[in-house]
Amino acid sequence: MNPYILTILLFAMGLGTTITFASSHWLLAWMGLEINTLAILPLMCQSHHPRAVEATIKYFLTQATAAAMLLFASITNAWITGQWNLEFMSYSLPTTLVTVALALKIGLAPLHAWMPEVLQGLDLTTGLILSTWQKLAPFCLLLQINPSNTSLLLILGLASTLVGGWGGLNQNQLRKILAYSSIAHLGWMILVLQFFPSLTLLTLLMYFVMTFSLFISFKVNNSTTINSLSMSWSKAPIISSMVPFILLSLGGLPPLSGFMPKWLILQELTKQSLAPLATLAALSALLSLYFYLRISYAMTLTMTPNILLNALPWRLPSNQHTLPLAITTSLTICLLPLTPAIITLLTL
Amino acid sequence: MSLPKISRVPASRLLSAVHDPRWPLRSAAPLAVPKRALTQSGYRRPGQPREDKPPWQRIKFDFSKGLEGITKHFKLLRQEFSDRLVGPEGKPIIEHMLEQNRVIWEFRGPDSLQEWTLSSDREIGGQSEIHLKLGKNNETCFLYGTLQSAPPRDGETRYSGYCSMRSKQPLVSFDRKKHHDWSSFNTLHLRIRGDGRPWMVNIAAESYFTHQKDDLYSYFLYTRGGPYWQDVKIPFSKFFLTHRGRIQDNQHPLWLDKVNTIGFTLGDKADGPFQLEIDFIGVCKDYAHTEDFAYEVYKRNPEV
Numbered sequence: 001m002n003p004y005i006l007t008i009l010l011f012a013m014g015l016g017t018t019i020t021f022a023s024s025h026w027l028l029a030w031m032g033l034e035i036n037t038l039a040i041l042p043l044m045c046q047s048h049h050p051r052a053v054e055a056t057i058k059y060f061l062t063q064a065t066a067a068a069m070l071l072f073a074s075i076t077n078a079w080i081t082g083q084w085n086l087e088f089m090s091y092s093l094p095t096t097l098v099t100v101a102l103a104l105k106i107g108l109a110p111l112h113a114w115m116p117e118v119l120q121g122l123d124l125t126t127g128l129i130l131s132t133w134q135k136l137a138p139f140c141l142l143l144q145i146n147p148s149n150t151s152l153l154l155i156l157g158l159a160s161t162l163v164g165g166w167g168g169l170n171q172n173q174l175r176k177i178l179a180y181s182s183i184a185h186l187g188w189m190i191l192v193l194q195f196f197p198s199l200t201l202l203t204l205l206m207y208f209v210m211t212f213s214l215f216i217s218f219k220v221n222n223s224t225t226i227n228s229l230s231m232s233w234s235k236a237p238i239i240s241s242m243v244p245f246i247l248l249s250l251g252g253l254p255p256l257s258g259f260m261p262k263w264l265i266l267q268e269l270t271k272q273s274l275a276p277l278a279t280l281a282a283l284s285a286l287l288s289l290y291f292y293l294r295i296s297y298a299m300t301l302t303m304t305p306n307i308l309l310n311a312l313p314w315r316l317p318s319n320q321h322t323l324p325l326a327i328t329t330s331l332t333i334c335l336l337p338l339t340p341a342i343i344t345l346l347t348l
Numbered sequence: 349m350s351l352p353k354i355s356r357v358p359a360s361r362l363l364s365a366v367h368d369p370r371w372p373l374r375s376a377a378p379l380a381v382p383k384r385a386l387t388q389s390g391y392r393r394p395g396q397p398r399e400d401k402p403p404w405q406r407i408k409f410d411f412s413k414g415l416e417g418i419t420k421h422f423k424l425l426r427q428e429f430s431d432r433l434v435g436p437e438g439k440p441i442i443e444h445m446l447e448q449n450r451v452i453w454e455f456r457g458p459d460s461l462q463e464w465t466l467s468s469d470r471e472i473g474g475q476s477e478i479h480l481k482l483g484k485n486n487e488t489c490f491l492y493g494t495l496q497s498a499p500p501r502d503g504e505t506r507y508s509g510y511c512s513m514r515s516k517q518p519l520v521s522f523d524r525k526k527h528h529d530w531s532s533f534n535t536l537h538l539r540i541r542g543d544g545r546p547w548m549v550n551i552a553a554e555s556y557f558t559h560q561k562d563d564l565y566s567y568f569l570y571t572r573g574g575p576y577w578q579d580v581k582i583p584f585s586k587f588f589l590t591h592r593g594r595i596q597d598n599q600h601p602l603w604l605d606k607v608n609t610i611g612f613t614l615g616d617k618a619d620g621p622f623q624l625e626i627d628f629i630g631v632c633k634d635y636a637h638t639e640d641f642a643y644e645v646y647k648r649n650p651e652v
Contacts, residue, residue: 049600050563054556120605170436172444173531173605227445227532298445305446 001046012039013133020137025084026074030067033105033137037063040134043126055121059130062114066104073097086141092148099145099152105138108156108190109163112183116167119179124224127175128215131182132208139189139204147194158280160187165287172226174218177291178211181250184288185211191281192265195272198346203261206335210258213246213328220320229299236318242329244296249332251289257335264343393473393502424521437529447532451630453515453610455482455489468493468511473500478511483625488541492623495614509619514550514611527554527606530584534604535634538580539627542571547624548613551587554606562592565602569612577627585639601641 016036023029037060045056077094078084089095100111107115119127147153164184171177189203217239218224221232233240249258262285269278335342392398431438439447454460461480468476478493497509518526536549547569555563565587572578584604589596610629614622 047600048598049603050555050557050560051603057556170432172436172529225531226441230445294441298441302445 001043005042009039009043012036013129015039017133017137017140021140024086026071026078026086027084029086029141030071030074033063033067033070033141036134036137037067040126040129043129044122046126047123049121051121052123053121055118058114058121059118062104062111066101069097069101069104073101086144087146089145090148095145095148096152099142099147099149099156102138102142103156103190106135106186107179107183108186109159109183112160112163112167115183116171116176116179119175119182120173122175124175124215124219127178128212128219131178131211131215135186135204139200142190142193143197143200150194153190153194154274154277157187157189157191157193158277158284160184160190161281161284162187162287165284165290168288168291171291174224174226174229174295177295178214181288181292182207182211184284185250188262188265188281188285191277192268196264196268198343199261199264199268202342202346203265206257206261209328210246210250210332213325213332214243214250216322216325216328217243217246220318220322220325226295226298229295230302230304232299233303239325240300242333244300245333246329247292247296248289251292252285253289255336257332260336260339260342264339393500421521421523428521444532447633449537449630449632450533451628452528453626453629455487455626455628457486458482461489463516464489464513465516466491466511466513469496469500469508472505472508473502474498474508476509476511478513480513488625488627490623490625491612492621494619494621495616496619497617498619509617510613510615511622512550512611512613515609517608525554525608527608530604530607530631533631533633534584534637535632536580536582536584536610537630537632538569538582539577540569540571540580541575541577541625541627542569542573543623544571544573545614545618545622545624546570546616548615549582549587550590550611550613551584551602551607552609552611553602554608560591564590564611566590571624581632581634583634583637583639583642585637586642588643599641599643599645 013036016032016034016039019032019035020029021032023032041056041060044059045052073094074084076097077089077091080091080094081088089098104111119130122130161184164180164182164187167183168177168180171180185203185207189200189207192199192203218229220236220239221229223229223232232243245256249256252258252262254263262282266278266282269275269281435441436444453463461482464480466478466480468474468478470476475496475498476494478491481490481492482488483490491513493511495509495511497507499505499508518528520526536551538549548566549569550564550566552564555561567582567587569580569582584602587602589599589602612624614624
């Protein structure tokens with residue numbers, strides 16, 4: 001893409017999110033979300049392949065619907081209460097509608113159907129931006145509104161963890177697996193939103209780090225299916241040995257960093273006397289763990305039978321920037337001992 | 349005093365003799381495979397009456413057929429659920445990972461012919477014929493017929509003379525579309541025995557927009573006549589994009605994760621009989637083939 005256009009689009013994406021971060025008026029927040037959506041659309045259909053254009057249109061339609069619902073809810077709130085401030089939504093109808101609109105924006109179940117198809121049509125870098133950066137602005141809004149309907153958030157959260165687990169079970173396309181993993185993680189974030197919002201932020205940031213590592217690892221291998229991952233041990237052996245750790249961290253296993261948010265969320269839910277819900281969420285994490293393990297099985301634990309050991313392909317030095325991958329992989333694996341410090345930082 | 353009614357419109361019997369919609373379809377050959385009905389092809393010949401029945405008058409209610417349909421669809425749904433527990437596409441993951449060749453269509457019994465649908469320019473008023481039957485010992489499929497490139501005399505068609513065989517869209521329970529996922533493979537493998545005519549292989553992938561519903565990815569299939577079987581391996585990177593027969597300028601590779609149908613078309617303007625025998629159609633993974641796409645994707649004359 002023309003570097004000037006690329007700069008403008010990336011700048012606009014940053015601008016949109018920043019406007020939403022800085023806003024206390026609903027109209028400004030909505031404007032930031034719209035700028036964000038519109039800026040990513042050209043990035044999504046860069047390759048002009050029909051599937052990329054299909055993904056762009058599906059993304060645009062869902063995001064536009066969500067933004068329209070959000071605008072409607074905020075106008076309804078302004079009509080009823082007479083003020084546009086984000087934090088002072090006291091009536092249940094606008095608040096519920098805002099929650100549902102933001103759930104559609106980020107792809108929570110049962111409003112998740114667009115996510116796998118959209119991610120499947122994009123290349124890995126744009127998919128990464130969609131899974132990470134585009135979630136920041138809606139979460140900023142979700143963290144600021146006072147949820148009136150406690151059970152709605154719990155239903156959204158539990159449904160997302162279950163759907164994310166079940167849906168990803170039989171996929172062999174990596175981007176769809178990442179989409180379902182995103183849905184499951186968003187479910188975990190929403191479960192604890194009304195009890196301990198800082199944990200939502202912690203889960204979100206940890207998810208960003210872990211999924212960034214995974215996306216970039218797949219990008220370095222240039223693979224989009226599970227089968228093509230089986231050749232990665234000869235192309236990038238160190239990455240092949242680190243990816244199982246990233247995947248287990250995504251699955252939430254100790255002693256990796258991904259365990260931190262899940263542990264704290266389960267603890268918080270138990271403190272709120274929601275132990276059965278916590279059990280169900282933990283069990284649904286097992287479903288996600290199954291397909292993470294399947295990817296690590298295909299990538300690292302098996303060797304394809306028809307490549308001779310002494311016929312390895314040329315391993316030329318890669319031109320890709322692997323420093324961010326190195327940083328995020330280290331953070332994905334080693335952050336668990338810093339849990340007390342992180343909690344203190346977040347609760348300040 | 350009432351005058352006798354003068355009819356200004358010619359008698360309907362007179363008109364129907366000329367515009368009889370059944371006239372082009374009358375053929376003496378027995379129908380081994382159900383051909384595409386005129387309405388299925390979506391083309392209404394100019395001069396033929398429209399089917400203007402409202403939808404509620406087109407439904408034919410039949411209780412026993414309804415019950416059969418319900419049991420069939422629920423059985424398929426149960427099969428889907430149990431396949432999901434096994435692995436992707438109903439096979440364990442290790443089988444999916446190790447798969448290098450897969451036979452998709454194999455003609456070993458009369459049921460295999462039900463997965464295919466035939467069409468020729470009979471639908472637009474031409475005179476080509478196409479039939480499909482099982483070959484010797486029920487081991488192959490035998491596609492045969494006659495090509496006539498005389499265009500139909502309707503004043504608007506200039507060229508004619510095509511015959512084709514296309515696979516039906518695979519369906520899951522409740523008539524939902526299922527797509528072939530060939531993303532682990534990169535080559536189409538056919539075993540055919542032709543008569544020297546050049547055929548065209550057309551693959552239709554799933555499209556979202558209605559203006560893309562006639563998008564086909566095509567490549568040529570040159571048959572060598574003769575008693576020996578011909579193994580044809582066409583990499584999927586060679587397939588180019590066409591729309592309603594016209595090769596498109598903006599080419600892009602075929603994405604293999606959602607393939608709907610495959611078809612064979614003959615339209616080589618050589619009138620006369622033709623035959624094609626197909627043993628199997630499969631896909632395979634050629635590790636030596638590293639090409640992504642055989643055609644240029646950049647703009648050849650970019651505007652500055």
